[in-house]
Every structure is written in C-alpha cells, then in structure tokens.
Amino acid sequence: MINLRAERLPVHRGPAAWSAILPDQAPPVRLDEDLAVDVAIVGGGFAGLSAARRLHEIDARTRIAVLEAGRLAEGASGRNSGFMIDLPHDLSSEDYAGKGVAADQKTIALNRAAIAFARSAVEEYGIDPAWFDPAGKINGAASTKAHELNRSYAAHLGHLGESSEMLDEKAMFAVTGSRHYLSGLYTPGTVMLQPAGYIRSVGAGLRKAGVHVFEESPVMRIARAGQGWELATQRGRVTAAKVILANNGHLESFGFKRGRLMHIFLYASMTVDLDRDTLSRLGGQPRWGITPSDPMGTTMRRIDGPQGGNRIVTRSCASFLPGMVPSEAALARTARVHRRKFADRFPSIADVPMEFSWAGHLCLSRNGVAVMRELEPGLFSACCDNGLGTVRSTLTGIGAADLVAGRASDISAHFLSEDEPTKLAPSPFAEIGANIYLKWREWQARRE
Template sequence: MSKTVNLPHDDASCGWYAALPAAQPATRLQGEQRADYAVIGAGFAGLAAARRLAEHHPEARILLVDAQRVAQGASGRNSGFVIDLPHKFALEHPDPAHKQRLLALNRAAIAQLQGLIQAHGIDCQWSHAGKYQGAVGPRGMAYLEHFEKLMKDLGEPFDWVERGALAKVLGTGHYSGAIYTPGCYLMQPAALVSGLGRSLPDNVELLEESPIQRLERDGQGGWILHGSAGRIRTARLLLGTSIFTQEFGYLRNRLLPVMTFASWTRPLTDSELQVYGGQLDWGLTPADHAGTTVRMTQDRRLIIRNTYKHVPKYGKSTSDAMRESVRSDHRKAFLARFPQLANVPFSHTWGGVYAISRNFTNFFGELEPGVFASACDNGVGAAWGTISGTLLADLAVGADSAQLRDIQAVTGMPSLNPPEPFLGLGVRSRIRLAAWNSRSEL
C-alpha cells in the first residue's frame, strides 16, 4: 500500500486540553525502529490496546504512535461522559441479549478506567454522577416516554425528575423534565487520556507528533510504517484510528466523518455561582438526540454542546468563520438556559471528529492477516474505545475470553456509503433536517 494519508487537523482551541498543565516535550519517531507490535492512534482505543499487549507480553517492544499529542485528538475533545447504557440506536435493537452484551462491555470499560485512575492517581474529575436525559418541550417529552419504555425493557433503574427538582440541580427551569440513570461517570477527558498516556507499562514507548504517512508490506508478512523522520518495522499492527482508519485503505466508503462542537465558560466566580443557584458536577444529554448536551464541571465551568457538521476533510473542513457561527449558536442555547449568567463569557469553542456508520454498526476485528482494528464508535467513544482496544489486543495475541466473544457478537461491517456527491448532499441534508426538527430542544 502506497497511499499517502490525510492527517488530523484539529483546531487549537479545545478547552479541556488548554486546562491541562504544560506537557513534557514529545518523543518523536526518528530513524529505523523495530517493534513486536505497533499501535497507531493514542486515543482511548489505542491506549487500551497498547496497555493490554504489554500485560500479555511484558518482554515485547510495543510502539504506540500518534500524529498529535495525547489528548489533542477526539478522545480529549468529547463532553466527558463515560456511559454504561447502550447508545440510543442500540437500545432499539430487537435482541435483548445484544443489549445486555453492550451493557456488560461498557461496564467492564468503566471498571477498567476506574481501576487505572485509582492505581495511577490520575486527576481527571472522575465522578460517579449519573446522567440526566432532558426534555425541553413536548417533542423532548415524547422521546423521554419512549426512553422510559426502553429502560423498562432493558430492566435498568431510572428515575423521572420533574421540572422543579431538576431546576435545583441544573440552575435552570428551562427543562420540562428528565430521566436520571445512575450508571454514567463524568470526567475531564483530556486529563484522563493524558494520565493514561503517562502511566503506560514500561515496555510501551509512546511516540507523539509522529504522523504515519504511509503503510507498506515488508515482503515477509509484516509492515513498514513510514513517518517523516523515521519508520517502524513490525509484525503486528493495531489501528485505534477511528475515522482515520479509511486513510490507511481500510473500511473505505463505510465511515462517515462527523464533527460536533462544544463551548465552555471560564470558571464561575463565587458570586456567579450564587446567582447560578444549581449544583456542580452534573451532565445532561438531550432526549432528542439532535438537541443540546449541557454539563457543569467540578471546576465550575458550564459546557454547551450541539451542532453537527459533515467534515469529509476532517479539521480542514472547518474554518474560523464556522466556529464563530457555532459559538453564536451555543451562546443562544446558553442564554436560553442561564439568562442570569449573561455576563459570563465563553473562553473556548472547539470541534471533534468522530466516525459513524449508516447502519450504526461498530467494526472490530482483523482486517487482513496481521492488521487489527476497532473503528466507528458511533459517538460513544470513551467506554467503547477502552473495551474494544483492550479486546483487540486479546484478539491480536490469540487470547480467548467471554468478553471477546461478546464484542464479536455485537459488531459487524459498517454498510457502504453512496458515492459522492450524493453522500455529502445526503448527510448535510439529514443534519439540517434533524436540526430543524429539533429546534425546540436546542
């Protein structure tokens, strides 16, 4: 394979990453390197895969390589939810066993992350806060009633929270009601991913700011990974590259690159916190999936996330003007909820790219002999990336388990996309239609 890949091009305005202490200088790929295993992508999936490989083979040399710094990419840009429940679309799956497998896998990921946070003292605002799914008006309440039925079918606990009680938590009477589910954890994603990167086993070498620009077969059953200042020869290659998997020639025309955007405030002052009147450390996702996600962090920042864009050129599909427009929309959503905080500015607005598929199917498995991938998290990357990366390493070393069989049972092949320009027209039209239909919930 000689195709040159398109690289990440994320904006430099992610609030989560900006809030971290200054990072130590990066170790970059230089010269000729040999590894027993190479992992591309140091997000949740790649970090978990490298760690598990090291546990299986502590004598092996494992190289984990990323085009950016750890936490600069998608894994450090999400809204900080680690959700145990199957995603909205997966909740509608007709097979109860399918949903129970997803639930068990997500909970295994949460337990794994919690263990690592405790073992390595990772300061990332980790909290068993649960999650609210909120409705603004009749459209959202209809979605909540449907969600209630799905939760009953799943046999999972939940609580209805009426407007008055909800306002005491959120500091706003904007919502008609919500369903609270207790299994979600909240965190600072860039801090968590950065901490996972700093605490890798000794036989994992992390190479940052080292984009792999080309893959080549070595003629002996292995691979050569070409960077700008060096290359890696390896017998086994694991891809934790999400949407960028298609840049290496795999799952082409099966993944859709979508970017969602968030803005957050600076930390509220003591007087602003009194005016706000709600609690710290909560998260709310919209009952209508095209609505607005809202969070209040432990360090007093309010976050607004909505707006979806089809980004065929990833970060290069965006512009400063686009982000300013998104920021303006976020401001309207913020003021609708917190008019008492009209003088509190946003300090950062950022986007993050993730992969979805038309059939909402995650890929997990061996792409060809010696090449393994977990790709397409369909927007729920923290838990899924962690458990899929872990089990991908199991698959690569031939370690069988009930969990491995479970993830193989719930994954498959993302469906083919129509060709351009029909794909772009269709995706953009669907996003616009969803935003219009959901305008009362934004």
C-alpha cells in the same frame, strides 16, 4: 507488496479545550530513531491506549509502541463531552421481551466492561478521581414530547432491571440553576470524565509501565517488511510483527473502507472559569451532565475546580465532511449557536464569555458497526467509534488487543460478528443528503 500511504492527517479546528484547562504537560516524546517492537499501534485515543494497556496486561513482556499524530488528548478523545455511558441511547427492546432485551443487556454488559477497564486504569495509574467521576447523568427534557420519551425510556429500563429516577422541573432547577428543563431522567451508571485528564494520564501510566508512547509522530507509511510491518514517520521508523490501526476515521486515509465511513464533526464551546459572583447568580450544583433526550439536541455539562475550573460546556451542531476538515466559518457559526443555547438555558448569566470553541471528528457507519478485525495478515483495526468512543473505542481497543494476542474474548467475538460498514451514496449525494438530514434533525431537536 503492501505499501499504504497516509493520504490525510488529522486537521484540528479550535483548541483542545479540555487539555488547555489542565496544567501544562511535559514536552512531547517524538519518534526520532528506528525501533523494533512486537506491536505498533497507530493513534493514541481511547482505542489506541486501551489496546496498549490490554496488550501489556496480557503479557508485560510485549514490546509496544503507540504512535500518535498530535499530542495525547488533542484529537477527538480530548474534544468530547466526557460522558462514559453504560446504557444504550435507544433501547431496542420495544416489545419488552425476547431478542431486543437480550441485545440491550449485551450492550450494557459490554459498556460496563469498558467502564471497569477504565476504572482499573484509574486505580493502577493513580489518576485524579475528579477526572473519572462516577456521578451518573441526566437525560434532560425541555418539552412534553421529550418528557414522554423519558418516561418510556424509564419503563424500558425498569424492565431491564436498571434503576433510574425522574426529576421534576424543581429538581432540575436545583441541580442546574436552569428553568429550561421540564424534567430529567437520572441514571447512575455513567462516568463523567475529564477526557484530556484521563487520556493524558493513561498515556503517562503506560509510559511508566514501559510502553513507548510517541506524540507528534504521525505515521506516513505502512509497508510489509518480511513477516511483519514497517511504519515510517517523518523522523523515524518502527518495525513490528503486528500493527493495530486505532486512528478512527483516518483508517480511510490508509485506503481502507473507502465510501463506507461517515466523517461527522461535532462542535462544542466552553465558558471562562466562572467567578464567585456569576456562580452565586447561577446556583445549582458544582458538577452535572445533561444529555438531550433527542440525540440531535444539546448536551450541557458543568465542571468544577479540580476538573479545570468552574465552567459550562455546550455541545451542539454536527456536519458531515468527507474531506475531514471543518472550516473556520463552520466553527464561528456553531459558536454563535452555542451562545444562543447557553443564553436560553442560563439567561441570568447570558453575558458570560466562551473561552474555547472547537470541532471534533467522529467516524460513523450507516449500519452502526465498528471496524475491529484483521484487515491484512498481522494488520488489525480498532476503528469507527460511532460517536460513543469513550466506551465503544475502549472496547474496540481491548478487542483488537485480544485478537492480536490470540485470546478469544466476548469483546472481540462481539465485533467480529458485526457486518461490514454499508456503502454510502456516491459523493456529492451522500454529503448533500446527510447535511440536509442533519440540519433537519437539529431543527426538530431545537428545544432539546
């Protein structure tokens, strides 16, 4: 008899800023009755909502319930930087030929399939185009070493037949109003999301299509019930023939993949809505997104009115927290780092206050694999985002839905071919080692 209890529920530190800057939402619809469906989905982030949408697409008669612990977009899916990136960060095709090229091309094709899936949701549900902006992104370089990395990356891209454009210091200043960057590599395929706008709207679209989407309904227990499953929340129960766990790192909270998942928290801050005077001192374009050429560097993004105000988002710092709860002290420390990074880049507006600072939970595996498979008969998972969940979790959601529906697809085949997440060192060695490593990598990438 399988009876799984949630040992932990998500604990959020700092507000879900992307949601806070949007118009208020309607009150949450909670599960407060007993309900029977064909498929129950635990978690309403990129993975869970994509799974629901894909199941509905395959067969609109499938009865589906999504159970989300908090509000939609309150978790990591609404706490990220909103870069839906088509290209791999590190290209594996070092020899410009053979297996590496094929692997890179496969990753790009999968990522673009996720973007196409999201675009079709935007079109079908009439989502505000400002929340799904195919503007591309820039890989910023603040040192000659980073510039060289960008040049080598551009050469790899050329070999893969992918376009990119190198921007010099002047062009970077024209885009951002910052003299911090020596150069930047623009690639056109990234979509810039207003992540909360996107997630909230996909939830609303699914509801209109007849999918149950319950918020503030954490699943506390999952037990075998006959041929299917019963999921219990505080106020109601759902029985379902099949279940998809799309709760990312909280897969472990139900006892799966213990000692194999790394719980990493990333931190970000967002300025107040910039007034006209500040905007004229800043200059630059109203929307842009810069990823660091070293992944442990700082991501910067500027958004405008239709996206929730003229604001700048600074994302930097990471910590490994097996207990899945970031502290107030860590949030305060990282907010100070964000202030410093912001001032380095924008000295003319360094006095602008940050309105929001927050932490968000990622789930990584050491070998970079996801957990998308059937864990028990009828119990599936679409978890372990590896930090790039806007595309990867969209894909695991689609893949898990295909698996549930018995539809073989390239996406599900890709994840099914992956290995198990490799074991971590025992605690506390894993925690100490990983945090020292993260600090060292952050220090190395301090200018980026």
